[in-house]
Amino acid sequence: MGSDRKNFDEMLFGSEGVRQPYDNYEKWFGSEDPARLTKKSKEAEAFFRRTGITFNVYGQAAAQERLIPFDLVPRILSSREWTRLSKGIEQRVRAINAFLHDIYNRQEILRAGRVPIELISQNAAFLPQMIGMSPPGDVYTHIVGTDIVRTGEDDFFVLEDNARTPSGVSYMLENRETMLHMFPELFSQIKVQPVSDYPKNLRKSLAACAPHSCEGKPTVAVLTPGIHNSAYFEHSFLADQMGVELVEGHDLRVVDGHIAMRTTQGYKVIDVLYRRVDDEYLDPLNFKPESMLGVPGIMDVYRAGNITIANAPGTGIADDKAIYSYMPDIIEFYTGEKAILKNVETWRCSEPASLQYVLEHLSELVVKEVHGSGGYGMLVGPAASQKELSAFTAKLKSNPGNYIAQPTLSLSTVPIFTKKQLAPRHVDLRPFVLVSPNKVSITPGGLTRVALKAGSLVVNSSQGGGTKDTWVLED
Amino acid sequence: MLGKTAGGLYWMFRFLERGENTARLVEAGFRIALTRSTDSETEWKSVVTTAGVKDGYGAKYDTFNAANVVDYLLRDTTNPSSVISVTEKARTNARMVRTALTTEVWESVNENWMTLKSALKKPVKETELPAILGIIRQQSALVRGALHGTMLRNDIFDFAMIGTALERADNTARIIDVKYYTLLPSASFVGSSIDNVQWETVLRSVSAHRAFRWLNESEMTSSTIAEFLMLDARFPRSLAFCTKHLVANLGYLAKDYGERLPCHDLADSLQSKLKKNDIGSIFETGLHQFIGDFIRENNAVGAQIELDYRFNG
Numbered sequence: 001m002g003s004d005r006k007n008f009d010e011m012l013f014g015s016e017g018v019r020q021p022y023d024n025y026e027k028w029f030g031s032e033d034p035a036r037l038t039k040k041s042k043e044a045e046a047f048f049r050r051t052g053i054t055f056n057v058y059g060q061a062a063a064q065e066r067l068i069p070f071d072l073v074p075r076i077l078s079s080r081e082w083t084r085l086s087k088g089i090e091q092r093v094r095a096i097n098a099f100l101h102d103i104y105n106r107q108e109i110l111r112a113g114r115v116p117i118e119l120i121s122q123n124a125a126f127l128p129q130m131i132g133m134s135p136p137g138d139v140y141t142h143i144v145g146t147d148i149v150r151t152g153e154d155d156f157f158v159l160e161d162n163a164r165t166p167s168g169v170s171y172m173l174e175n176r177e178t179m180l181h182m183f184p185e186l187f188s189q190i191k192v193q194p195v196s197d198y199p200k201n202l203r204k205s206l207a208a209c210a211p212h213s214c215e216g217k218p219t220v221a222v223l224t225p226g227i228h229n230s231a232y233f234e235h236s237f238l239a240d241q242m243g244v245e246l247v248e249g250h251d252l253r254v255v256d257g258h259i260a261m262r263t264t265q266g267y268k269v270i271d272v273l274y275r276r277v278d279d280e281y282l283d284p285l286n287f288k289p290e291s292m293l294g295v296p297g298i299m300d301v302y303r304a305g306n307i308t309i310a311n312a313p314g315t316g317i318a319d320d321k322a323i324y325s326y327m328p329d330i331i332e333f334y335t336g337e338k339a340i341l342k343n344v345e346t347w348r349c350s351e352p353a354s355l356q357y358v359l360e361h362l363s364e365l366v367v368k369e370v371h372g373s374g375g376y377g378m379l380v381g382p383a384a385s386q387k388e389l390s391a392f393t394a395k396l397k398s399n400p401g402n403y404i405a406q407p408t409l410s411l412s413t414v415p416i417f418t419k420k421q422l423a424p425r426h427v428d429l430r431p432f433v434l435v436s437p438n439k440v441s442i443t444p445g446g447l448t449r450v451a452l453k454a455g456s457l458v459v460n461s462s463q464g465g466g467t468k469d470t471w472v473l474e475d
Numbered sequence: 476m477l478g479k480t481a482g483g484l485y486w487m488f489r490f491l492e493r494g495e496n497t498a499r500l501v502e503a504g505f506r507i508a509l510t511r512s513t514d515s516e517t518e519w520k521s522v523v524t525t526a527g528v529k530d531g532y533g534a535k536y537d538t539f540n541a542a543n544v545v546d547y548l549l550r551d552t553t554n555p556s557s558v559i560s561v562t563e564k565a566r567t568n569a570r571m572v573r574t575a576l577t578t579e580v581w582e583s584v585n586e587n588w589m590t591l592k593s594a595l596k597k598p599v600k601e602t603e604l605p606a607i608l609g610i611i612r613q614q615s616a617l618v619r620g621a622l623h624g625t626m627l628r629n630d631i632f633d634f635a636m637i638g639t640a641l642e643r644a645d646n647t648a649r650i651i652d653v654k655y656y657t658l659l660p661s662a663s664f665v666g667s668s669i670d671n672v673q674w675e676t677v678l679r680s681v682s683a684h685r686a687f688r689w690l691n692e693s694e695m696t697s698s699t700i701a702e703f704l705m706l707d708a709r710f711p712r713s714l715a716f717c718t719k720h721l722v723a724n725l726g727y728l729a730k731d732y733g734e735r736l737p738c739h740d741l742a743d744s745l746q747s748k749l750k751k752n753d754i755g756s757i758f759e760t761g762l763h764q765f766i767g768d769f770i771r772e773n774n775a776v777g778a779q780i781e782l783d784y785r786f787n788g
Contacts, residue, residue: 051578052570052585227570236573246574250788251479262478264630264784265732 008152008412009424010075021078021473024190029073029422037072037417040182044070047181053174054233069466070175071416072182075427075448079193082472085156085431086442088341089146091331093433093440096163096318098334100140103317104130114329123323125316125371127279129286129299135312136211137437142274142310143202144433145169145447148341150412157342157409158327159428163319164311165276168447169432170234173198173241175469176445191474193444199241201434201441202274208436209308210271213258218271220244221261223252225277225293230462235276249277254297259307272308273298279313321370321404322348344409350401358405359396362389365405366457367396380457382408411457414468416450426451428459429470444472480572481634482786487568488638490561491584491618496646497526497558498611501548503679505604507672508541518676519544525653525680528556545604550595558611562591575631579621587614630731634784636724641777644717645770650680651704652766658701659762674700681712701762702754714769718746721776728784738779745772 011022018026054065110117145166147159210218224235239246260267281291286299325346331339347354367379379392413424431446448468449459459465504522508515519539523532536543549558566588657673678684708715729735
């Protein structure tokens, strides 16, 4: 753990003792019997199993459903810290929506030369089907999960924008429920801003984006790829909490120019579809013809203005890792302001000079696939073996445009509860943002993911990470 | 409600009912095999036949003995009707229709699956069988309790009840079908010990031995048993009871949706056949014939419900 000493720990700050937001929690923790906490920790696991809060791991037939390990020490932010973060996130999300509208319409940012045109025109995430169309209220990213890391008291970086279909919000909600269930006394001693309104706000926010053709109360539905999808629990959880139908592609068809779902009493029109199916599977007539997960013709209904798809098709162009490196420019271009939250320095391997730098410093860098997600296919230089490094060197040389590289940040740590004591582990944060025509709202908190292995920087649940409840304190 | 959701609920409750009934069959078979040592092979064979898995069993085993039959019916994942298979399918369906279930029902079905998976992990020893059958019975009682105690009485509940009623009617009918010859009044050894064994098996297979004795203290004859299992609408596993509930729940749907569909007529006609016959006229038609017709028509109601309420498209 020697290497962790230079890390910023959000709870315990060197010799100065506990950082202010953790004051009250630390007092409570100090008076607790570790044996009771160990028992509570086991209870939490049983609770998750019984309620079925599981995720499926691809390529692991034997362990089809796994639990994401939950750590009972909350990650705590002061309301001052949160205010700053949420301002930065809102600024970024507004810029992303402006960018998307521009890219699919007048393309002024390309004409101004602030973003290279090849990055758009040759990008698989750019959907020609979206050109010249404006979704209701000009909202493209109805739901965003911005990934944020921290390296110091005032140093927050945006790692990824996740403007397609961010997942994890069910864990934010269930982690809080679990904490309330296990430690009710904590919440009467410490005032924490609630997160439980999220499903209600999600439904309101989606309904506010209904197409103009919708008369009366909009019908909202959640589209899932099905029970084998890794995030199926979340899809059913959100539909259940919002009180809307959870549909699959084969429940839907085009009826009189609208998308309708097959009910026991015939077909019923859907106005807003919160889809958790990727763009390319959404419509076999317009994208991948072999897709069984989508609805044939939905893009035509969409273009005719008879359904709202959330998030809009083609938003992937905004959270592409190559576009990411231009975000400070994008924010400035559309808002006229400097970015409040920093970007992580990024080398685009498509550029020869950057590629050379990356190859020379591979053991210090984190290399990611431009279109990758979930921690698959990435290289963490400092943790990689010689063999892995040389294998990656070959990959980089053969397809440089597929990769970007970033410095290995010394991510902040928050303690986790181990058998013996508190031990620092690296964390990130994914707050959840809802966008409707007249409002951007961010739930105070979000999902804190934590690397459970000492020293590890990989927090993805598919790679053995866990989660924590995230608290934003009341003023 | 989505057609898919209605179908998911209907099958979920068919699977749950089937698992419970299979456990009950095993329980009856086990008891008979223990108390009457003669001819237990025939007994186990009829258990497998009643469970409707004779072909699958035959492909795997040559002889009918307790160990093989118990294993095949309780924990064999290659048997689609084994307790573990239907428990898993019920739970998969519950995940699929999660938004239609209360937390209590979902958790009880999930827990049912977790508990049985662990209880049936290893082959069941004879000494453990009663305890394990007890767990299965208890788990299904928990699911039923959660269903009745927490669910809104709307179309969701109706589809759950319809699945249960159809499956249970099918099960009781198949028990009668397999054992019909022991229930014929012409059997010459009335009152002999052979008859008593057979009758007891039949009654135990549907947990009716107690209820039957309440009602027929001294008069255990083939025709009173047959009458009780088919026509007594007070007994919750009789054909009359199941059909009454099938018709009632379909009726709630018709009222709720404001529409009568072909399945309603089929169910009504199934019920009227039971109503207008007494046990004498059933024996005149031929018990075997009557039960065979019932099973076919009961299945036809199920197939029509799937169409009428758009389970699949």
